[in-house]
Amino acid sequence: MASTLLYIRHMVCAKCILVVRELLVDLGxxxxxxxxxxxxxxxxxAAVEWDRLRQALEAEGFALLDQLSPQQRLVAHVKELIAELLRDEPAALRSGHFSRRLSARLQRRFAYLSDVFSATEGLSLEQYVIRQRVEAARMLLRDGTLPVGRVARLLGYSNLGHLSRQFQRETGISPRDYRRRCREETELSAPTLQASPVPSPGELPL
Structure with missing residues (x-):
């Protein structure tokens, strides 16, 4: 069955994937x-209403690309590798390991990859990696059950302080406070059971 490929700029995290998927479904x-x-x-x-799709994406902060330039294709490969490492080998995202791994996989100097990424995406490669790791941390902390130290280890951070500094800088709140807030919101949204009224002695059947 036929399919159509779209290239969308400014998708930088797992949440972006969810937003775009919902947007597409809403458009039919x-x-x-x-x-x-x-x-x-x-x-x-031919079945796609391109103007409507473009406007919907722009309203969410994305941009529809008619075709990918060589630089944009290279950036797409970089993002794929980052997502792969975050899923399968998060410790490899530490700065020294990551630069070597990226250069070896894409057969390009890291400085060149970093320059192309910054020029194409409007943020540095390092900042993009930080945002991906922080977003992954938010997803793990959201249910309020995993200890923050465990989340740091799962995402390949060398220590809890490193995660805390990056998380605070990106979100304005510490990982522990974020986990506590999510837990409180979950408790507030949970349905409460209404206790049955206790009948008075005069209402009891004889």
């Missing part, structure tokens, strides 16, 4: 695959 489109910077839709391109 069928996303077969939604990844950072790339979407595959069911059906021919």
């Amino acid at each position: 489109l069928v996303p077969l695959r939604v990844e950072l910077g790339e979407v595959e839709l069911l059906g021919e391109a």
